[in-house]
Amino acid sequence: MLDNQAKRSFAQAGVNTVIVLFSSPDDHRDWALDKTARFVMFKVPFEHILSPIIFDEIEAATDRKSTPEYRTCPITQKLLLEDGWEWPEDTTEEIKKRFGLTVKGSKYGGNKWGGKYLRAPEIYWTILQKGKGKLVRLGDIAEVRRGITTGVNEFFYLEDRKIQEWGIEKEFLKPVIKSPRECKRILVDPTVLKFKIFMCHYERKELKGTAALKYIEWGESQGFQKRPSCAGRTRWWDLGERRVPPIISPSSVSELPRTFENQTVFADKRLYEVYPNASVSHEAVLLATNAILSSLFLELGSRTGLGEGLLDLTVYELADCPIVIPTQLKRMDAVLKEARQRTFLPLHQEIHHRNRHELDSIIFETLGLTQGEQDAVYEAVINLVETRLKKAISLDPKDRQKRSVMGNGAED
Numbered sequence: 001m002l003d004n005q006a007k008r009s010f011a012q013a014g015v016n017t018v019i020v021l022f023s024s025p026d027d028h029r030d031w032a033l034d035k036t037a038r039f040v041m042f043k044v045p046f047e048h049i050l051s052p053i054i055f056d057e058i059e060a061a062t063d064r065k066s067t068p069e070y071r072t073c074p075i076t077q078k079l080l081l082e083d084g085w086e087w088p089e090d091t092t093e094e095i096k097k098r099f100g101l102t103v104k105g106s107k108y109g110g111n112k113w114g115g116k117y118l119r120a121p122e123i124y125w126t127i128l129q130k131g132k133g134k135l136v137r138l139g140d141i142a143e144v145r146r147g148i149t150t151g152v153n154e155f156f157y158l159e160d161r162k163i164q165e166w167g168i169e170k171e172f173l174k175p176v177i178k179s180p181r182e183c184k185r186i187l188v189d190p191t192v193l194k195f196k197i198f199m200c201h202y203e204r205k206e207l208k209g210t211a212a213l214k215y216i217e218w219g220e221s222q223g224f225q226k227r228p229s230c231a232g233r234t235r236w237w238d239l240g241e242r243r244v245p246p247i248i249s250p251s252s253v254s255e256l257p258r259t260f261e262n263q264t265v266f267a268d269k270r271l272y273e274v275y276p277n278a279s280v281s282h283e284a285v286l287l288a289t290n291a292i293l294s295s296l297f298l299e300l301g302s303r304t305g306l307g308e309g310l311l312d313l314t315v316y317e318l319a320d321c322p323i324v325i326p327t328q329l330k331r332m333d334a335v336l337k338e339a340r341q342r343t344f345l346p347l348h349q350e351i352h353h354r355n356r357h358e359l360d361s362i363i364f365e366t367l368g369l370t371q372g373e374q375d376a377v378y379e380a381v382i383n384l385v386e387t388r389l390k391k392a393i394s395l396d397p398k399d400r401q402k403r404s405v406m407g408n409g410a411e412d
Contacts, residue, residue: 001038001113001114002018002019002021002040003040005043005387018114032077033077033081035077036075038074039117039118041071043068043069043070043071049069049070058070058072062074066122073117080113081108085109087103088106112300115300119299121383121384123296123380124300127367130369131322131367134367136324137322137323138289138318138319138323139320141277141285142274142275142276142277143273144249144273144275144315144318145315146315147267147269147271147272148268150269151227151228151229152229155198155224156198157176157178157197157198158173158195158196158198159196166215167211168215169210169211172199174196174266175193176195177265177271178194178268180260183260183344184343185342186260186261186286186336186340187340188248190265197239199239199242200212200216200238201235201241216237243275244263245273245274246261246275247260247274247276247282247289248260248267248271248272248274250272251270252270253310254310255389256385257289257298257311259274259285259289261282261340272315280325284326286336288325288363291323291360292360292381293324293363293367294323295385296377297321298318299388302314311388324367326362326363326366331358332362335355339355339359364377
């Protein structure tokens with residue numbers, strides 16, 4: 001598998017792409033599982049490495065290797081298969097060792113080849129080694145779900161002008177965050193949000209004489225009740241009982257992924273709701289998901305959108321993100337108190353902020369990372385983010401303009 005961090009491989013592709021070379025096995029022994037697969041990330045444009053010497057070096061490599069021109073990660077196809085294998089939940093380690101991949105109900109579920117084997121820096125593998133028994137999957141200690149899908153935003157999302165125009169009762173209006181750009185700090189501030197969401201759980205007869213009923217009737221005159229998401233509800237205007245999520249996470253990220261602490265606000269479908277289990281505090285999850293280590297894992301475990309530079313997260317990708325639950329609770333409280341008050345900064349300013357380092361040090365010390373390894377994490381995240389953003393603008397300006405036009409048409 002070949003990729004290039006300096007330049008997009010195909011100018012007109014709608015997504016970032018890689019080149020995969022397959023060949024049939026030369027015999028039928030174990031389906032060629034003893035053969036070696038090689039993942040190669042080129043650091044310079046392809047036209048600069050068209051040399052048989054370089055490809056001979058890559059073919060001869062048996063261990064991870066990095067040069068000024070490329071980084072390669074050789075791995076046997078047997079290990080690739082095992083790394084992406086899924087067993088039933090009740091499968092014990094003893095059963096796995098005894099029966100291997102033949103366990104009934106087990107299957108190959110896939111893996112993040114691009115993140116782990118193409119883009120992962122050496123510090124990633126160090127963290128996995130030192131983090132054994134300390135790294136936990138976010139989805140194992142918290143429920144992660146998509147925010148509210150209204151089906152008709154022009155009805156359910158109201159600005160102050162529209163609220164005043166209709167005189168809708170306050171009990172049917174709740175603060176809602178529609179975009180992560182509305183959050184400048186970790187703590188969500190409902191007073192700066194642009195929209196309120198219409199939340200009404202009453203029957204029509206119970207709303208007699210209210211402005212809310214008149215608003216619902218206006219919505220029906222627009223045909224909103226016929227929209228697919230609305231038509232499937234018992235009351236088309238009722239979004240159902242929703243919990244206020246204690247933590248909110250964006251689904252698209254430009255620079256560093258962040259999560260927001262929340263007390264009163266609902267979230268749109270373009271954001272994800274995180275509900276920590278009773279076994280862990282939401283403060284611990286908040287700190288862990290805002291640590292630079294989570295940025296590293298999300299950069300390697302998620303997609304880079306439609307080739308425009310954004311990190312695009314799905315619910316399962318966020319749930320799959322490994323985190324470290326902090327144990328230094330007193331330090332955690334003090335660090336979070338300051339973090340709630342300060343404004344988010346651009347990448348290079350954020351990386352050097354004292355509070356950022358204090359927050360990250362709690363996670364680093366839990367893992368036992370040396371100072372050199374901590375520095376390597378920051379360097380890796382900066383490189384991954386900058387590579388993602390620079391690669392998106394590596395197209396010729398004419399190609400970028402054409403992609404923009406194509407993208408706008410597809411979005412409609």
